[in-house]
Amino acid sequence: MLKKINTSFTKMMNIDFPIIAAPMFLVSNTDLVTQASECGGIGTFPALNYRPIEKYAEALKTIKSQTKKPIGVNIIVNKSNTRQNQDLKIGLDEGVELFITSLGSPKTVIAEAHKNGAKVFCDVTNLEHAKKVQDMGADGVIAVGSGAGGHAGPISPLVLIPWLKASMDIPIIAAGGIAHGSMIAACLALGASGVSIGTRFIASKEAQVDEAYKNAILTSTPEDIVMTTRVSGTPASVINTPYVQKLGTDLPWAFKILKEHKLTKKYMVPLIHLMGMNALEEAATKPTWKTVWTAGQSVGLIDDILSVNEIYNKLLTEYDEAVKNLSQLGVE
Ligand SMILES: Cc1cc2nc3c(=O)[nH]c(=O)nc-3n(C[C@H](O)[C@H](O)[C@H](O)COP(=O)(O)O)c2cc1C
Incomplete structure (x- = not known):
């Protein structure tokens, strides 16, 4: 039995482990999301993975019938996404607990989600944007660093997390390049309250890609x-x-x-x-x-296709080992 990891993020979301299975266009499906949440992390998916919009509502119903644990939906909030308001409304109606916004202003999502008690975390790649969304009332930020899959930021996570941490009051989730439990320990040591992992889950049994x-x-x-x-x-x-x-x-x-x-x-x-x-x-x-x-x-660190459950177990075992090894440093 793996010990819980307590951070401001796990307390806020009422989950056991501060590990988000990140939203991935075409990759995150209902099974991946359900399993990640059932493992004690939190599964998320981009609303746009399901087109037309009726399929998105169906996907949410399927997930919610398979797990009672919190789940998350990603909404792209720039002009290219003409569905964003409907995606938000359907998500709120289905009881989605976490919204992750990317590529634009999260203002409406924050206002509407908060009316329903849902939390909003916003993808950011620098301090200016992080402060802006904090001022808008975001519950946390996802600091997307260099090396990430998808829209990666230009800054190394080693710098990005402490840089944001020094001036921010809301939780920071680290994203980009994480595929081993020791990296989760490192991110928490840098000041993050959790991690968001994408690429590792492409090589999962649940991901329905070629x-x-x-x-x-x-x-x-x-x-x-x-x-x-x-x-x-x-x-x-x-x-x-x-x-x-x-x-x-x-x-x-x-x-x-x-x-x-x-x-x-x-x-x-x-x-x-x-x-x-x-x-x-x-x-x-x-x-x-x-x-x-x-x-x-992180493709360089991935050499097996595992189930989501096996991936969580592996990450958490590696995390425990890393914390143990670090705590022994300096002990004569
Ligand atoms: C295949 C793939 C698709 C992605 N699609 C989205 C998306 O639709 N929306 C989004 O906000 N982020 C998307 N991302 C970014 C992830 O949510 C997350 O920030 C990133 O995967 C973290 O870095 P990592 O892949 O190094 O773990 C995607 C990433 C990957 C690898």
Whole structure:
């Protein structure tokens, strides 16, 4: 029986372990979410994984029928997401306990979620944004550092967490590159109240992505991860497959000009998003030579496909060992 880990985050969410199974486009499904929450962490998924919107409501009902533990939903709060208000309302109606916002202003989500007693954590990559969402009333931030899968920030987690911690009052969750229990211990030592782990869970039995994608997680090294703006216009980490190499990691010049121009910006940003999402969906779900696979640098630490339950157990055992080893340092 693994000992609980108590932090401000576990107390706030009433969970045993401060480990979020991070929301991942196309990867997080109902089984992954249910299992993560049943393990004592918290499972989360992007609302947009279920399209049309009726399927999202169904997915929430399925998860809620399988676990009584808290779960989380990710809502992308920029203009490209035309569903955000409906996604929020359905989430609140189904009793979602945690909302994770990314890529825009979380103001509405915070106001509405708080009316229902739900918590809101916002993805941030620097202090300015972290302070802004704290002032808006966010319950916590997810500090996304360099090396993360998806939209990674530019700052090393070793610097990002203490930097935010020095000036913030709300809990900080560390994200980016975490795939071993010793890294959870390190993040808590740096001042985080929890961790959010994505890439490790792509190589899980529950993730319903193509086997080739899972195998690429096992065989890739941190050096195979490159940042590209071609997926959404914002830098995102992907595996440097031959297709990504052929495509290049920068938007074509015409796209860049139209994306920055005040008259065309509002059409281009959603268009780039839509094109990127379609490319990702093809690569994640079926064999294709157009392989664009999102993943972070922790691919270098992952060499087995395990169930979500096995992943939690492994992380927690490694965490215990790391804490024990550290506590013995300096003892003669
Ligand atoms: C395949 C994949 C898809 C992701 N999709 C989303 C998403 O839809 N929304 C979001 O806020 N973050 C997304 N992320 C970022 C994760 O929520 C999390 O911040 C990140 O995975 C943490 O870094 P790690 O992958 O190194 O553990 C995604 C990450 C990956 C690997």
